[in-house]
Amino acid sequence: MRLTQSLSIFCLLSGAALFVAGTTVAQNARTAAVSPTVTQTPGSLPDSPTPAVPALPMAPALPVAASASPQTASGTVVTLDQALDLARANEPGFRAVVAASRNAQLDRSIARAGLLPQVVYHNQFLYTEGARYAHAPSASALAANAQTPGQQSFIASNAVHEYISQGVVTETMGFGQWNAVAHASAAAAIASAEMEIARRGLTAVVVGLFYASTTAQEKVAVEQRALDEAKDFVAQTKQREVAREAAHSDVLKAQLSEQQRERDWNDAKLQAEKARLDLGVLLFADPRSPYSLALPEAKPLEERAAFESAAKTSNPELRSALETLHERALDVTAARSGYLPSLSLSYLYGIDAPQFAVNGRASQSALASHFDDAPRNLGYGATATLDIPVFDWFATENRIRQARTQREVAKTALSSAQRTLVAQLEEFYNESALASSQLASLQLSVDTARESLRLTRMRYTAGEASVLDVVDAQNTLAQSELAHSDGVVRYQLALANLQILTGAI
Numbered sequence: 001m002r003l004t005q006s007l008s009i010f011c012l013l014s015g016a017a018l019f020v021a022g023t024t025v026a027q028n029a030r031t032a033a034v035s036p037t038v039t040q041t042p043g044s045l046p047d048s049p050t051p052a053v054p055a056l057p058m059a060p061a062l063p064v065a066a067s068a069s070p071q072t073a074s075g076t077v078v079t080l081d082q083a084l085d086l087a088r089a090n091e092p093g094f095r096a097v098v099a100a101s102r103n104a105q106l107d108r109s110i111a112r113a114g115l116l117p118q119v120v121y122h123n124q125f126l127y128t129e130g131a132r133y134a135h136a137p138s139a140s141a142l143a144a145n146a147q148t149p150g151q152q153s154f155i156a157s158n159a160v161h162e163y164i165s166q167g168v169v170t171e172t173m174g175f176g177q178w179n180a181v182a183h184a185s186a187a188a189a190i191a192s193a194e195m196e197i198a199r200r201g202l203t204a205v206v207v208g209l210f211y212a213s214t215t216a217q218e219k220v221a222v223e224q225r226a227l228d229e230a231k232d233f234v235a236q237t238k239q240r241e242v243a244r245e246a247a248h249s250d251v252l253k254a255q256l257s258e259q260q261r262e263r264d265w266n267d268a269k270l271q272a273e274k275a276r277l278d279l280g281v282l283l284f285a286d287p288r289s290p291y292s293l294a295l296p297e298a299k300p301l302e303e304r305a306a307f308e309s310a311a312k313t314s315n316p317e318l319r320s321a322l323e324t325l326h327e328r329a330l331d332v333t334a335a336r337s338g339y340l341p342s343l344s345l346s347y348l349y350g351i352d353a354p355q356f357a358v359n360g361r362a363s364q365s366a367l368a369s370h371f372d373d374a375p376r377n378l379g380y381g382a383t384a385t386l387d388i389p390v391f392d393w394f395a396t397e398n399r400i401r402q403a404r405t406q407r408e409v410a411k412t413a414l415s416s417a418q419r420t421l422v423a424q425l426e427e428f429y430n431e432s433a434l435a436s437s438q439l440a441s442l443q444l445s446v447d448t449a450r451e452s453l454r455l456t457r458m459r460y461t462a463g464e465a466s467v468l469d470v471v472d473a474q475n476t477l478a479q480s481e482l483a484h485s486d487g488v489v490r491y492q493l494a495l496a497n498l499q500i501l502t503g504a505i
Helices: 002-034 080-090 092-113 139-147 175-242 248-283 304-314 316-339 395-461 467-502
Strands: 076-079 118-127 161-173 291-294 342-353 378-387
Touching: 076 080, 080 092, 080 175, 080 248, 092 175, 175 248, 175 291, 175 316, 175 395, 175 467, 248 291, 248 467, 304 395, 304 467, 316 395, 395 467
Parallel strands: 076 291
Antiparallel strands: 118 161, 161 342, 342 378
């Protein structure tokens, strides 16, 4: 009897111990299934922990919303207008074009100065060998020579010692001088148009890099959200596997999708860093300087007529072609001026005498005896020169032909610039209109893909959808968000190109 009671008590204690042990094992299994640091890959032991991938160093975050705060932890906030100003101050090619335009303006001032009289203070000393005799002169001859000084044996000047100190005013009047001013003015206008072309080209580059950088950072955010979604789905598949509601192949498929999303996220971060450095080269002395970008507010597309009117009056390529044609026409006129005479006038006042003095030495001649004072060395003179071209072996005619040939080339360039302007205006406006109309469609696609992913996850939880359906819905949402980001930048760039073409920015 006692043996039977002892066996019963032992059996009850053993059953209780086995129940407690089974409960503990089941609880540990649930914990291991939920833990995100435990994965199972092909070729590894079940429930073997996988070390987490270390995060790569990421560039400072760039705000992608127009309402970004002006003070961020990532550095200076740069707007589009500030980026344009910094690039114009730092880009060497644009600075060279600005210097060329300023030099052209100075050339015009120099050409205008050629129309005005030129004033020169001229100073000169001339020495000529004095008189020499084959035989020694007598005393009477030396006395006579002393009364008439200044005789020389080599006639190169007016006296043995000649001093010239004169103020000279010269004026040259001819058609060539006036044409040179007109030519310099046309060249200055061309340089100004070329500077505007360079400015708009630099603006196009900065605008492209500006929006490329913001888009790259937007894609980083999209890939980050897709990676988080993939990680959450991996955890769900593991829970369903532990609950015997899904096969292990679902876990493997979810893990493959997570790994691909992580690679895409790293690639997006690299592209964002490249775009940030490319823009930083134009903005800062050190392109690695931390900064963030603030997008301008999106403007609606205006009517086509407004852009056409602005393009006709503000397009620098068209203005440059017009001024080039005007300059070539002036070249023809300048070549024809070779047939015309030129007149030069000169007036001088000063000293041209044997002594460097206002008054000369008193002479002992018979004429000088009637005057009490010495002669004055100060005096004036004037010259007028008229050059009439007669024959130059047809050089002027050949210059005219050369100028006419260049004028025809300028006419062709002007026609090409006009056609290009019409084509670019049509192209940019159509692209802007299409990109603007597609923004709403792209946003609708994002909302639809997000709702589709939510419903597919619910169906998968209920066992009505496969893991492939969920992965496909995740890919569709990521692609829709990336397409929406590209669509926004496409519209901004198309509108910016249209504004650059018409001179708005």
